[in-house]
Amino acid sequence: MRMFLFPAYVCLAAARANSPKVFEILKKMGVEVEEAYWGGTVDSIPTDKPSLVRASSLMSCKESELAQHCGPLRHFVYYDDRYLDINGNYIGADLEQRLTSFIEVNRQAAELSPQDVVEFLVSNPDMPTVDRGLHIQRQANLMLKLWDKYVLGDRKRPNTHEFGNEYPAVKSRPQSHNKESASVAEQAGFDPEGFNRLTAALKEDGLAIKNLEIDVDSQQTLALAYKHKLRRGLVANLRELQNSSHDTAASFQFIEPFIAHRASPPFGAIHEAMKSRHRVYSTSSGVKLLYQAMLPILLKEAAKVGYPVPTN
Numbered sequence: 001m002r003m004f005l006f007p008a009y010v011c012l013a014a015a016r017a018n019s020p021k022v023f024e025i026l027k028k029m030g031v032e033v034e035e036a037y038w039g040g041t042v043d044s045i046p047t048d049k050p051s052l053v054r055a056s057s058l059m060s061c062k063e064s065e066l067a068q069h070c071g072p073l074r075h076f077v078y079y080d081d082r083y084l085d086i087n088g089n090y091i092g093a094d095l096e097q098r099l100t101s102f103i104e105v106n107r108q109a110a111e112l113s114p115q116d117v118v119e120f121l122v123s124n125p126d127m128p129t130v131d132r133g134l135h136i137q138r139q140a141n142l143m144l145k146l147w148d149k150y151v152l153g154d155r156k157r158p159n160t161h162e163f164g165n166e167y168p169a170v171k172s173r174p175q176s177h178n179k180e181s182a183s184v185a186e187q188a189g190f191d192p193e194g195f196n197r198l199t200a201a202l203k204e205d206g207l208a209i210k211n212l213e214i215d216v217d218s219q220q221t222l223a224l225a226y227k228h229k230l231r232r233g234l235v236a237n238l239r240e241l242q243n244s245s246h247d248t249a250a251s252f253q254f255i256e257p258f259i260a261h262r263a264s265p266p267f268g269a270i271h272e273a274m275k276s277r278h279r280v281y282s283t284s285s286g287v288k289l290l291y292q293a294m295l296p297i298l299l300k301e302a303a304k305v306g307y308p309v310p311t312n
Contacts, residue, residue, distance in 0.1 A: 050106035064088030167233030170286030172244035
């Protein structure tokens with residue numbers, strides 16, 4: 001089920017930390033949450049299917065407006081372990097009863113169809129830097145789940161020396177950032193060296209597959225070794241992206257009270273927040289490289305079990 005968050009720096013981990021009861025109820029009911037975002041205005045909330053919506057102290061609409069807009073759409077709005085009632089009031093007393101009832105009634109309507117899944121996998125929206133990082137993070141998490149199910153199945157990593165070296169990760173905090181010789185890009189929070197190493201490694205493996213005449217869609221040993229290596233690389237780079245996303249969330253949550261009270265945050269806090277945005281952009285580029293290498297393989301396997309083939 002989708003959970004719409006706002007602002008863009010709020011991740012699921014931050015939402016969970018501030019609303020542990022909500023996430024405990026969802027876990028108990030076996031609900032898998034898909035991270036999504038709204039823009040802080042009622043017009044930015046999708047109308048296609050019932051969803052969870054996390055309110056915010058920085059949203060541009062009043063609680064009463066949000067409640068009246070989301071009620072007919074069958075959205076469940078919450079904030080800090082309290083749900084928003086139809087009158088725009090936050091209520092915590094019967095949270096579990098209300099959320100449980102919402103899930104029971106809307107679970108099936110809220111599920112993503114195979115068409116929804118494929119459209120999301122191939123989507124590449126024009127977004128601000130942090131939003132792009134969050135979008136590819138969501139895509140990568142879905143990729144790993146489907147990769148295990150449709151590409152690898154129960155086939156273990158083969159015992160072969162081919163494709164044995166690991167793909168490098170684009171670091172969220174590479175050691176070169178602290179060196180006097182660090183470039184301007186490195187000082188700003190980027191990891192150009194890690195990105196270049198990963199690009200070269202993927203190109204090298206692409207040439208090796210071509211020279212070995214491997215059919216990547218097959219289940220032969222070398223093809224399977226390559227698929228396992230891609231997965232491990234995506235996991236490592238996704239971990240770095242999650243670290244940088246958490247840095248961004250922490251930085252902006254420190255600034256948020258200042259903004260809410262129309263005060264100027266400390267310059268050092270603003271600088272760190274901007275630097276953390278650069279880390280998100282940098283680490284998301286590593287995830288994107290591996291994701292793009294894996295996507296055609298996944299789509300072919302998924303098509304065999306009834307998923308639609310993208311038209312573009």
